[in-house]
Amino acid sequence: MTGFSDPFVxxxxxxxxxxxxxxxxxxxxxRILLAVESGSRGWRFPSQDSDYxxxxxxxxxxxxxxxxxxxxxxxxxxxxxxxxxxxxDLRKAFQLALRSNAVLIxxxxxxxxxxxxxxAAARLLxxxxxxxxxxxxxxxxxxxxxxxxxxxxxxxxPRLKTxxxxxxxxxxxxxxxxxxxxxxxELPALLAGLSLSPEITDEIATLVARKLPSTERAATxxxxxxxxxIGDILAQPVPAMPREHRREVGRRADDLFAELVLDHxxxxxxxxx
Numbered sequence: 252m253t254g255f256s257d258p259f260v261x262x263x264x265x266x267x268x269x270x271x272x273x274x275x276x277x278x279x280x281x282r283i284l285l286a287v288e289s290g291s292r293g294w295r296f297p298s299q300d301s302d303y304x305x306x307x308x309x310x311x312x313x314x315x316x317x318x319x320x321x322x323x324x325x326x327x328x329x330x331x332x333x334x335x336x337x338x339x340d341l342r343k344a345f346q347l348a349l350r351s352n353a354v355l356i357x358x359x360x361x362x363x364x365x366x367x368x369x370x371a372a373a374r375l376l377x378x379x380x381x382x383x384x385x386x387x388x389x390x391x392x393x394x395x396x397x398x399x400x401x402x403x404x405x406x407x408x409p410r411l412k413t414x415x416x417x418x419x420x421x422x423x424x425x426x427x428x429x430x431x432x433x434x435x436x437e438l439p440a441l442l443a444g445l446s447l448s449p450e451i452t453d454e455i456a457t458l459v460a461r462k463l464p465s466t467e468r469a470a471t472x473x474x475x476x477x478x479x480x481i482g483d484i485l486a487q488p489v490p491a492m493p494r495e496h497r498r499e500v501g502r503r504a505d506d507l508f509a510e511l512v513l514d515h516x517x518x519x520x521x522x523x524x
Contacts, residue, residue, distance in 0.1 A: 257292075259295070260303075265365070267334075268305055268336075268365050269365070269366070271334065271336055272305075275307070275326060281309040281310060281311050281326070282310050282515070283308070283368065284368050284371045285308045285364070285366065285371070286305060286306070286307040286364070286367075287305075287361035288363035289304045289358055289361060290303075290304030290335075291304075291412075291415070293361045293363045293437060294419055294437055295362070295459075296459045298462055302334065302335055303334050305335065306338060306361075307326075307337075307339075308339055308341055308344050308371070308372060309326065309338050309339075309340060313515075316342065316512055324343040325339055325343070339355075341371060345504050345507075345508045348375060348378060348382070348504065349501060350387075351379075351382075351387040353392065355379065356379050359379065360436050362440075369515065371511045378504065379433075380432070380433055382503065384494040385427055385431060386489065386494065388427055389424055389428065390489050392420045392423040392424040393485065395416075396424055396485060399416040399417035402417075404478075408471060409473070410470050411462040412462065414458060415438075415459065417481055418438075418480075419441065421480070421484045422442070422484075424484055428487070429445065429446075431492065438455075451477075451480055454474060455477070458471075458474065458477065
C-alpha cells in the first residue's frame with residue numbers, strides 16, 4: 252500500500268506487516284481483501300509497548316466454496332512480541348455478520364487499514380450495519396465494559412490501559428443507546444458523536460495523554476470523574492431494540508456472498524491502493 256501514514260504505526264513495522272500479509276497469501280493460496288488494526292492502535296490510545304493486532308479477511312479460490320467437506324476458515328500466524336496476526340475467511344465473516352458480531356464490525360470500520368482490495372469489505376460493512384441486531388451489540392459492549400470496570404474497581408491503582416478499555420466500551424454502549432446505530436471503533440469518533448460535559452472530555456484527554464507515552468503496565472490513582480461516567484452508563488439497563496426478520500437477513504447474506512465470490516473470480520480486482 253503506497254502513501255500509508257499513521258501516527259501510531261511505525262513505518263518499518265508497516266513494511267513488515269505488508270511482508271507478513273504477502274506471506275499469508277503465498278503460503279495459504281488466498282487473496283487478502285482487508286487487513287486492519289484491531290487493538291489499541293485502532294482505538295487511538297496505544298501504549299509505547301503495545302503490540303500490533305493485525306486482522307484480515309481473505310477469500311480462497313472458487314473451488315473451496317464448492318466442496319461438501321468443511322475447510323478451516325481461520326488463518327493464524329505465530330505470535331511474537333510485536334505481531335499478533337490472524338484472519339477469517341469471507342464466508343466466516345458473513346456468518347458472524349448474521350450474528351451481529353461486534354468485533355467483525357470493528358474490523359470493518361477500523362481507521363488503520365493496512366490493505367484493502369476490491370469492494371467486498373465495504374459491502375459487507377454496509378450489510379452488517381443495515382441488518383444488525385443493536386440489542387446484541389449493546390450487550391456486547393455492556394459485558395466488555397463491566398469486565399474492565401470491575402478490574403478498575405478491584406485495584407487500588409488500576410492500569411491506565413484498563414481504564415481506557417472500560418471507557419471505550421462504556422461510550423460505545425452509550426452510543427448504541429443514544430444514536431440507535433453501531434458505534435465507531437475509535438475513541439475520538441465516540442467523543443465527537445456523544446454529548447459529554449467539558450469536565451469529562453478534559454479528563455478523558457488527560458487519561459489518553461498519560462497513556463500514550465507509558466507502558467502497558469503503567470497505573471494511576473482512581474479517577475472519580477470517569478468512575479462516575481462509566482458507573483452511570485452501566486447502571487442503565489441494556490435497551491431492547493427492534494431487529495429485522497432473520498430469515499430475510501440470511502437470504503440477503505447468501506445473495507451478497509455469492510455475488511462477491513463470483514465477481515472475485517470472474518473479474519479482475521483493482522490493484523492495491
